[in-house]
Amino acid sequence: xxxxxxxxxxxxxxxxxxxxxxxxxxxxxxxxxxxxxxxxxxxxxxxxxxxxxxxxxxxxxxxxxxxxxxxxxxxxxxxxxxxxxxxxxxxxxxxxxxxxxxxxxxxxxxxxxxxxxxxxxxxxxxxxxxxxxxxxxxxxxxxxxxxxxxxxxxxxxxxxxxxxxxxxxxxxxxxxxxxxxxxxxxxxxxxxxxxxxxxxxxxxxxxxxxxxxxxxxxxxxxxxxxxxxxxxxxxxxxxxxxxxxxxxxxxxxxxxxxxxxxxxxxx
Amino acid sequence: xxxxxxxxxxxxxxxxxxxxxxxxxxxxxxxxxxxxxxxxxxxxxxxxxxxxxxxxxxxxxxxxxxxxxxxxxxxxxxxxxxxxxxxxxxxxxxxxxxxxxxxxxxxxxxxxxxxxxxxxxxxxxxxxxxxxxxxxxxxxxxxxxxxxxxxxxxxxxxxxxxxxxxxxxxxxxxxxxxxxxxxxxxxxxxxxxxxxxxxxxxxxxxxxxxxxxxxxxxxxxxxxxxxxx
Numbered sequence: 001x002x003x004x005x006x007x008x009x010x011x012x013x014x015x016x017x018x019x020x021x022x023x024x025x026x027x028x029x030x031x032x033x034x035x036x037x038x039x040x041x042x043x044x045x046x047x048x049x050x051x052x053x054x055x056x057x058x059x060x061x062x063x064x065x066x067x068x069x070x071x072x073x074x075x076x077x078x079x080x081x082x083x084x085x086x087x088x089x090x091x092x093x094x095x096x097x098x099x100x101x102x103x104x105x106x107x108x109x110x111x112x113x114x115x116x117x118x119x120x121x122x123x124x125x126x127x128x129x130x131x132x133x134x135x136x137x138x139x140x141x142x143x144x145x146x147x148x149x150x151x152x153x154x155x156x157x158x159x160x161x162x163x164x165x166x167x168x169x170x171x172x173x174x175x176x177x178x179x180x181x182x183x184x185x186x187x188x189x190x191x192x193x194x195x196x197x198x199x200x201x202x203x204x205x206x207x208x209x210x211x212x213x214x215x216x217x218x219x220x221x222x223x224x225x226x227x228x229x230x231x232x233x234x235x236x237x238x239x240x241x242x243x244x245x246x247x248x249x250x251x252x253x254x255x256x257x258x259x260x261x262x263x264x265x266x267x
Numbered sequence: 268x269x270x271x272x273x274x275x276x277x278x279x280x281x282x283x284x285x286x287x288x289x290x291x292x293x294x295x296x297x298x299x300x301x302x303x304x305x306x307x308x309x310x311x312x313x314x315x316x317x318x319x320x321x322x323x324x325x326x327x328x329x330x331x332x333x334x335x336x337x338x339x340x341x342x343x344x345x346x347x348x349x350x351x352x353x354x355x356x357x358x359x360x361x362x363x364x365x366x367x368x369x370x371x372x373x374x375x376x377x378x379x380x381x382x383x384x385x386x387x388x389x390x391x392x393x394x395x396x397x398x399x400x401x402x403x404x405x406x407x408x409x410x411x412x413x414x415x416x417x418x419x420x421x422x423x424x425x426x427x428x429x430x431x432x433x434x435x436x437x438x439x440x441x442x443x444x445x446x447x448x449x450x451x452x453x454x455x456x457x458x459x460x461x462x463x464x465x466x467x468x469x470x471x472x473x474x475x476x477x478x479x480x481x482x483x484x485x486x487x488x489x490x491x492x493x494x495x496x
Contacts, residue, residue, distance in 0.1 A: 023291045028413045030388035037391045040398075041406035054403060061406070062398045065391075072292060112332075120330040122469070124294075128327050129465040131299050135320035136454050136461075139313045141303045143320075151294045194475035197465035198482020199489070204458035206490035224459030245338070245370045248325050248460050253363045255456060256448050 011083060015163045017045040018083070022076045022159060034069035039079065046083040050090050060086060063097075070108045071115025073155045073162075078107045080166020081173050088170075099171060110177055118186045119155060126193030127151055133200045154185070201225075224251045268309070268353055273429055275308045276349065277422050283341035284421025288331070288380070289414060298322035298344025298369075305348040314355065318348040321453060322369050324461040328468045339376020346372040346428045354436045362448035364439055372428055379424045387413050 025038035040061050051057040070078060085100035127147050134143035165176050208221035228247045283296035294300065302319015306312040326340040347369030354361035390409045397405035448456075466479060 024289075024410055024414070026292075027289045027410045027417075028387045028391050028394070029288065030384050030391050032388045033391045033395070037394050037406050037409055041410055044403070044406065055401060058398055058401045058403055061403065062395070065395045065398060065406075116330070116332045120332055125327050125330075125465060125468045128297065128299060128323050129461055132320040132323040132327070132461050133458065135299060135302075135316050135323075136457055139316050141312065141316055144300045144303050144316070147297070147299055148294060155292070190469050190475060191478050193465060193469040194471075194478040195482040195485075197462050197469060198479035198484075199486035200458050200462035200465060200482075201479070202483035202486025202488075203490050204455060204462055204486070205483075206487040207458065208455045221455050221459050224456050225463055228460060228463040245325050245373065248456070249363070249366045249370055251456050251459070252366045252448065252453075255452050256363045 010087075011046055011049055011167070014046040014049050015080070015083070015167060018042050018079050019076055019160045019163045021045070022072075022079060022163070025072050025075055033065065033067050035072075035075065036065050036068045039068045039075065039082075040064040043079050043082055043086075047086060050083070050086050060089070068104065068108065070111040071119060073119055073159045074111035074115035076159050076162030077166035077169075077173060077176060078104060078111060080163040080168070081107065081170060082166075083163075084167050084170035103171060103173070107173065110174075114177060114182050115158075118182060118189065122186050122189035122193065123154060124151070126189045126196060129193055129200065130196040133196060133203065137203070223254075227251050227254075268349075268429075268433065272308055273426075276305065276345065276429060277425050279304060279308070280342070280345055280425025280428075281418040281421040283345060284339075284376075284424070285414065285417055287339065287341045289383075289417045296341035296344075298326060298340055298347070301341060301344040302348045305345055306352065309349070309352045311352050311355070314352055314360075315348055317450065317453065318351045318360075318365065319344060321366075321457040321460075322347045324457045324464060325366070325369060326373075327461065327464040330468075336377055336381070338370075338373025339380060340373065342376035342424060342428060343369040343373040345425060346432055349429065350432045350436060353433065354440070360448055360450075360453060361436065361439070362453055364436065368432055368435070375428070376424060379420055383413075383417055383420055386416060 021042040021044075022038075025035050025042060028037040029035055043064065044061065047057050047060055051060055064082070068075075068078075081103055082100065085096055085103065088096040089100065127150055131143040131147035134140075134146075166173055169176050204221045204225075227250060279301070283301055286293055286296040298319045300319065302315045302317075302322065303312055304315070306315015306318070309315070322340075322344045326338070326343065329337045329340065331337050347365050350368040351360045351362070351365035354364060390413050394405045394409040469475060471479065
């Protein structure tokens with residue numbers, strides 16, 4: 001108990017500063033050192049407290065400038081781990097420096113896989129889909145506001161909580177990553193997204209029959225779906241970027257041309 | 268478009284460029300959010316919402332993982348919505364033109380983002396050298412420089428994009444390419460895009476296929492009861 005309370009108190013102010021600074025993690029993102037400059041700058045307040053001597057601090061800071069990259073919202077867990085291990089290095093624990101290097105290398109992949117899968121592949125498309133559908137139906141600004149609140153509630157919450165979780169876990173950070181929360185959140189987001197896609201499918205089909213009227217009927221919707229599907233709205237984990245956008249352009253051009261023809265306005 | 272509106276759009280371009288990856292990533296840069304803001308600036312918030320949602324549907328599939336290259340959704344949303352709203356005529360949009368602008372702006376923004384990342388590599392190398400010499404302020408200074416550069420690039424690409432949008436809209440006015448599309452048809456096409464893109468990106472396992480089917484029934488029921496008709 002005493003150890004937990006001690007951990008919770010240690011570097012509390014600095015951990016808050018690290019969480020705040022982590023918002024600029026990618027400010028100097030580049031193809032060589034990736035997020036390293038942002039990572040080093042974010043943990044600097046903690047290093048200042050751990051290493052009062054500027055020369056020693058600069059040496060430790062330099063060791064964090066080599067290369068680092070992971071999901072930006074999950075990176076704070078690695079920052080918390082780094083601070084905890086830096087304390088051990090400062091206390092002279094045997095092999096702590098090598099352990100920190102190995103841990104950070106391993107964490108990049110693990111945090112990236114969990115974070116990318118949750119945030120980029122599940123949460124954002126699910127929220128975007130639901131918000132786009134609600135906005136198309138209502139023409140109201142509220143779906144955009146709810147989208148922002150829902151996204152930031154999870155993403156910034158994970159970011160802020162990450163420093164403390166990583167600091168408390170230290171070298172045992174694997175426990176945090178095995179928490180069922182990550183799998184449950186991902187599953188909930190994917191199921192929510194599938195439901196929203198279903199609503200779009202059903203609403204679009206019914207809408208084109210009920211609201212389209214005249215010649216359009218259901219043809220617009222089913223033609224659009226068929227074209228988009230055939231033209232390759234298939235999306236891999238790295239994003240097939242070109243085909244969905246071009247397929248949509250094709251659909252819109254086609255609809256515009258049919259409009260022109262139907263109005264007898266073709267030059 | 269007045270000078271004040273153009274100025275506000277350029278400022279918005281800088282803000283969304285910063286939000287997209289160099290700073291918070293609060294998703295203010297997503298088309299679903301930039302659309303209504305552009306609509307508000309151009310005195311047409313309701314149509315801005317509609318176009319924001321349409322361009323968001325185009326970008327649903329994009330996943331910015333690792334060092335992947337992906338279109339600039341922020342610039343696509345900003346310029347695509349501007350192209351639609353500045354060319355609107357009698358309740359119909361120059362839809363093909365607006366979607367084409369969104370597609371090309373996405374590629375252009377990606378190219379500018381890569382330039383920024385290459386410049387960042389030089390900044391990062393300079394930071395490493397200075398820290399090796401004992402400077403503890405170098406990372407903070409490097410970040411300030413990179414952010415200022417990002418804001419300038421975001422503003423510049425938006426300004427150039429606005430010129431192209433206005434000139435292109437003027438050249439294409441009255442041609443089939445800028446042919447009109449009414450609100451109803453646009454909604455239907457965008458909903459189809461959202462449904463197909465969403466279903467594909469989220470995958471279709473057994474449970475997800477079931478929720479997709481339940482959702483489809485819910486969607487039909489909602490429209491039949493008059494919610495969206």
